[in-house]
Amino acid sequence: MKHTHYIRQSYLFCKYRNYVLGIQKYITGRNVLEVGPNKGALFAQYYPQTKKYTLLEPNRYFEAFYIRLQRKHANLHYKIGGFEDYVADETFDTIVMMAVISHIRLDSQAIFNKIDALLNKGGFLIVETNNTKRNLAVFDLLDRNYEKVEAKASYSGLMKWLRIDYRTVLIYKKP
Numbered sequence: 001m002k003h004t005h006y007i008r009q010s011y012l013f014c015k016y017r018n019y020v021l022g023i024q025k026y027i028t029g030r031n032v033l034e035v036g037p038n039k040g041a042l043f044a045q046y047y048p049q050t051k052k053y054t055l056l057e058p059n060r061y062f063e064a065f066y067i068r069l070q071r072k073h074a075n076l077h078y079k080i081g082g083f084e085d086y087v088a089d090e091t092f093d094t095i096v097m098m099a100v101i102s103h104i105r106l107d108s109q110a111i112f113n114k115i116d117a118l119l120n121k122g123g124f125l126i127v128e129t130n131n132t133k134r135n136l137a138v139f140d141l142l143d144r145n146y147e148k149v150e151a152k153a154s155y156s157g158l159m160k161w162l163r164i165d166y167r168t169v170l171i172y173k174k175p
Contacts, residue, residue, distance in 0.1 A: 021152065021169055024049070026124040030093035033118060035083050036100035039065045040076075043096065047073040054092075058082040083114065091117075094124045099167060101138055102130035108137035112145070116174070124149070125172040139170070146172035 028049045037043075037055045039062055047053045047069070055066055055078040066078040079086065083104050095118060104111055119125060125146065129139070142148075150171040 023126055023169075023171070026094050026126060026171060027096075030124075031090070032094045032096060033088070033092040034096040034098075036097065036103065038062060040069050040078075041065075042098060044069065044073075047076050050075060051093075052077065054079065056081065056083065056086055083111075086114075088118055091120045092123060093120050094126065095119055096126045098126075098128040098169075099130050101127065101136070102132040102134040104135060106135075108135050108141060111135060111138045112141040115142075116145070119174050121174055123174050125170075125174070127170050127172070129168045129170070142170070142172050146174055149173050 023043075024046060027043065027046045030050055031052045031054075032050050033054045033056060034040075034043060035056050037057055040055055043053075052075050053073070055076070057063075057066075057078065058081060060080050063078070063080055066076070070076050070078070083100070084106050095115060097115075101111065106114070115125060125142070127139075127142070129136070148170060150169075152169055153167075
């Protein structure tokens with residue numbers, strides 16, 4: 001639904017949703033990688049609280065948004081490219097993947113292996129399920145190999161009532 005995209009990216013909606021999700025504790029003071037951030041608005045309120053925040057986006061169209069965000073946040077970095085080809089010279093304390101699993105052109109085992117290689121021991125993975133069935137087997141691998149810390153509906157209250165989406169946010173910790 002096209003309206004879902006616009007609502008999900010609005011500033012007030014992002015602030016409300018982040019408050020409800022309570023993920024600040026998994027981001028504050030950490031080196032964070034966000035995969036598929038779109039315009040970068042979803043977690044922009046947390047950029048100043050991180051050690052370093054890296055955006056990885058395959059769509060070059062969003063680069064102009066990232067350049068503007070970098071003017072406000074010196075610790076914000078971005079890379080234009082897909083998760084499939086991403087080669088990092090560092091590992092991360094937290095990886096955020098909101099509704100991007102189904103867009104990754106790797107099989108579930110390869111997705112898990114890449115996440116595992118990028119995530120520090122004791123690090124957190126914040127991942128949102130997709131509305132499609134593609135690559136959902138990655139969640140079985142995460143359940144078997146990581147500790148599930150939290151699982152909550154992406155939307156509650158008015159958003160749930162409006163049936164904007166029916167995704168779940170899962171937070172895992174790498175042992």
